[in-house]
Amino acid sequence: MENNAADYENSFYQEKGRYNGVLSWLMSTDHKRIGIQYLAAILTFFSIGVMLGLLVRLSLIAPGKILSQNTYNQVFSVHGILMIFLFIIPGVPVAFGNFFLPIMIGARDVAFPRLNRLTWWLYLAGAALVALSLFTSGGPPDTGWTFYAPYSIRAQANITLAVTGVFVLGFSSILTGLNFVTTIHRLRAPGMTWFKLPLFVWTLYATGWVQMLATPVLAITLVFIILGRVFGVGFFDPSRGGDPILYEHLFWTYSHPAVYIMVLPAMGIISEVIPVFARKKIFGYKAVAYSALGIASVGYFVWGHHMFTSGMSDTARIIFSFITFLVAVPSGIKIFNWVATLYKGSIMPNAPLYFALSFIFLFSIGGLTGLIIGSLAPNLHLHGTYFIVAHFHYVMFGGAGFAILTALHYWFPKMFGKMYPEKPAKVGWFILFIGFNLLYFSMFILGYRGMPRRYFDYPPEYFNLHLISTIGSWILAIGLLVILVNLLRALFRGTQAPSDPWGGKTLEWKIASPPPAENFHEIPEIK
Amino acid sequence: MSYERGAIEKSGEQRDQTGAKYGMWFFLFTEILFFGGMFILYSVFRAKYTQDFHLAAGEENLLLGSLNTAVLLTSSLSIALSISALKKENYRLSVQLQTATVLMGLIFLVIKYFEWTAKISKGIYPDSPVLLKMSAGQILFFGLYYVMTGLHGLHVLIGIVVISFMIYFTKTGNVTSGNFSKLENTGLYWHFVDIVWIYLFPLFYLIT
Amino acid sequence: MQGETEKSDHIVPYGTYVNVWIALMLLLAATIAVAKVEFSKYSVFANLLIASLKAGLVLFFFMHLKYEKWVLKAMLFMVIATLTAVIALFFADVMFR
Structure with a gap:
């Protein structure tokens, strides 16, 4: 791979390396090939997760007629485990981060390409273990995705295997974060100073740190569960002096920061898309960059707000509630800066902007309802109800999920070299948006009226809202189908994409679509 | 920040040894949090059952524990010296020092094995009838003892395997004075494992 | 910090390492002595302090943090x-x- 000019005319799809067929993908250390594979994987798991979610919703309009109680528990648990650990946590960094981080900082690859390939293999292995746990002795986990002890230590289901799978996935996530942070420190092109970095790179940097510092805590917690099940070590078992609340602490010490692993890079995507389609520079670049670090560091210390009703001390509850309010500040900075960027911009109303704007709207609802449940008194009423379910779907799906759709439409021409038709994308967006709000806003009302989450059955007065929510789930599914079919068709029949269809200013738009194997003929100098 | 400029060529002619070192440090940061989770449980349970922990720690063999600490600290010295020797192109000495490190790692594990078997023969191990009859604090203390020294021992074992590879690499000229980052990173890892033990030792053997 | 050159190939003399090792051994002896004397409450504190000193020595010299x-x-x-x-x-x- 000497600086042979021909190498830079072929796209990375043509540059196969030493292997052929499937192996040319699996064995590849090219960050772009790894990114594409991850993208295919997360979208697959997302589709399966959506189907399980539809099943849960379907069961709720006719409790007992479609799923048995036990199957219902298993279906919502697997829905959670798939969506969280296989789709939304790896989500943006592994797919879009892998593909675009090196290009955006003017590098040929990540710092450790072979380590990057290892994360992909670990991800596959983790996914295989989780899949295996569904079909082998004991049956699928029925603990919910949170694996709360002591139930997870005593349950008959195949928890050990599922937890091992999640452990392996965590390892993959740690190594991705480590790789990205090293890459950003070491491989920036000459002149690419910290405050010239694209904002997506800033959020990946902050996310990388959260991945490195939070995921190991999950790892050790999962090890404790496995040791509890296999060797009878009872750290969370009250009959052996243990303390189940400590499990919740350790679990949320990871799983709250994990929310920022999902949402921070999503915010980075929005920070890239908004200025391009408003034809303006981002308003308050440094504030947006610093707020990513702010969210990452403050967000690490707010996990206790998941446990206000667990029996935690009042002192801790007040402290956690206070820090929770603090984290709203940097999030607010981002929202205001995006809106200020749009102000007086000459806006191009293309599909990516539709998704980005609905991100702002839906994420704001998710964030503001987060403040309601982050304050102690309302939390006592709302904890463990559909209000929580609605809140986190607005943040996870309305936030991170919509950002992935934004990125898919924004970077599709670059990743695949094809343009997609605008109209179906917008129609799909519209259906999705309507369905989404029907599905999840009903849950806010249900939760406010006292419908507990994860329940199989309910009193008749909740039926109407459950019905609206379920109908919403069908509309949402149709919207997703329109969007995905549109993109899949474009993959095969789309017109050739120019290198910069949107007028983007970051480095990925300076190279061909799809990019050549080594990204840059010569490493660019940034002035 | 001029030192951070420039890209590594994929062909690997210009090695970014500093980048490799950063990667290793970042990995150790994750290890700090991994062991951190265990230290958190230890400190919480100790605060709750101070008296039981005092009692249970009396079971530990101070002589063997101290001996193991000395062995591990010395092995840290030998791996550090081996890196200096490598950079001075004294490859034979470097290999000898690495071998000494592996041997001391093995001695550590053998001593650990005797400690564990002594305890197990007394019937003290997780889920054992003897242990379950003891007080809550003692059950937790020995649970923590097995989990923490066990996971630490696993790290020692991994270190031994990795250093053995380094010996091979040094002999075959894969690791040299100009290409030292593999050995340097192995050294960082080994020292980190040593630091974990430096804290485990007082927590389990001395605070009686 | 003197200069902006790469210092990763800095060679630490053997003597420095041996001195650090001697210090570590002395601290090990000290921590065992502290535990034997039993100041009750303060011995925990003293032991953790000594452990941190030892960890600091390993970090700064063996792990080269001093030169980073x-x-x-x-x-x-x-x-x-x-x-x-x-x-x-x-x-x-x-x-x-």
């Missing part, structure tokens, strides 16, 4: 501070329950 750039030191400090804050938050619950 400030970025790495700052990052390590941040990691340790994070862990400390997490422990503090755990105790905010456990101590006041």
Whole structure:
């Protein structure tokens, strides 16, 4: 791979390396090939997760007629485990981060390409273990995705295997974060100073740190569960002096920061898309960059707000509630800066902007309802109800999920070299948006009226809202189908994409679509 | 920040040894949090059952524990010296020092094995009838003892395997004075494992 | 920090390492002595202090932290501070329950 000019005319799809067929993908250390594979994987798991979610919703309009109680528990648990650990946590960094981080900082690859390939293999292995746990002795986990002890230590289901799978996935996530942070420190092109970095790179940097510092805590917690099940070590078992609340602490010490692993890079995507389609520079670049670090560091210390009703001390509850309010500040900075960027911009109303704007709207609802449940008194009423379910779907799906759709439409021409038709994308967006709000806003009302989450059955007065929510789930599914079919068709029949269809200013738009194997003929100098 | 400029060529002619070192440090940061989770449980349970922990720690063999600490600290010295020797192109000495490190790692594990078997023969191990009859604090203390020294021992074992590879690499000229980052990173890892033990030792053997 | 050159290939003399090792052994003896004397409450504190001194020696000399750039030191400090804050938050619950 000497600086042979021909190498830079072929796209990375043509540059196969030493292997052929499937192996040319699996064995590849090219960050772009790894990114594409991850993208295919997360979208697959997302589709399966959506189907399980539809099943849960379907069961709720006719409790007992479609799923048995036990199957219902298993279906919502697997829905959670798939969506969280296989789709939304790896989500943006592994797919879009892998593909675009090196290009955006003017590098040929990540710092450790072979380590990057290892994360992909670990991800596959983790996914295989989780899949295996569904079909082998004991049956699928029925603990919910949170694996709360002591139930997870005593349950008959195949928890050990599922937890091992999640452990392996965590390892993959740690190594991705480590790789990205090293890459950003070491491989920036000459002149690419910290405050010239694209904002997506800033959020990946902050996310990388959260991945490195939070995921190991999950790892050790999962090890404790496995040791509890296999060797009878009872750290969370009250009959052996243990303390189940400590499990919740350790679990949320990871799983709250994990929310920022999902949402921070999503915010980075929005920070890239908004200025391009408003034809303006981002308003308050440094504030947006610093707020990513702010969210990452403050967000690490707010996990206790998941446990206000667990029996935690009042002192801790007040402290956690206070820090929770603090984290709203940097999030607010981002929202205001995006809106200020749009102000007086000459806006191009293309599909990516539709998704980005609905991100702002839906994420704001998710964030503001987060403040309601982050304050102690309302939390006592709302904890463990559909209000929580609605809140986190607005943040996870309305936030991170919509950002992935934004990125898919924004970077599709670059990743695949094809343009997609605008109209179906917008129609799909519209259906999705309507369905989404029907599905999840009903849950806010249900939760406010006292419908507990994860329940199989309910009193008749909740039926109407459950019905609206379920109908919403069908509309949402149709919207997703329109969007995905549109993109899949474009993959095969789309017109050739120019290198910069949107007028983007970051480095990925300076190279061909799809990019050549080594990204840059010569490493660019940034002035 | 001029030192951070420039890209590594994929062909690997210009090695970014500093980048490799950063990667290793970042990995150790994750290890700090991994062991951190265990230290958190230890400190919480100790605060709750101070008296039981005092009692249970009396079971530990101070002589063997101290001996193991000395062995591990010395092995840290030998791996550090081996890196200096490598950079001075004294490859034979470097290999000898690495071998000494592996041997001391093995001695550590053998001593650990005797400690564990002594305890197990007394019937003290997780889920054992003897242990379950003891007080809550003692059950937790020995649970923590097995989990923490066990996971630490696993790290020692991994270190031994990795250093053995380094010996091979040094002999075959894969690791040299100009290409030292593999050995340097192995050294960082080994020292980190040593630091974990430096804290485990007082927590389990001395605070009686 | 003198100069901006790469200092990763800095060679630490054998003597420095041996001196550090002697210090480590003395601290090991000290910590065992402290445990034998039994000041009750303070012995825990003293033992952890000595452990931290030992860890510091290993970090700064064996792990070359002394010769590294400030970025790495700052990052390590941040990691340790994070862990400390997490422990503090755990105790905010456990101590006041």
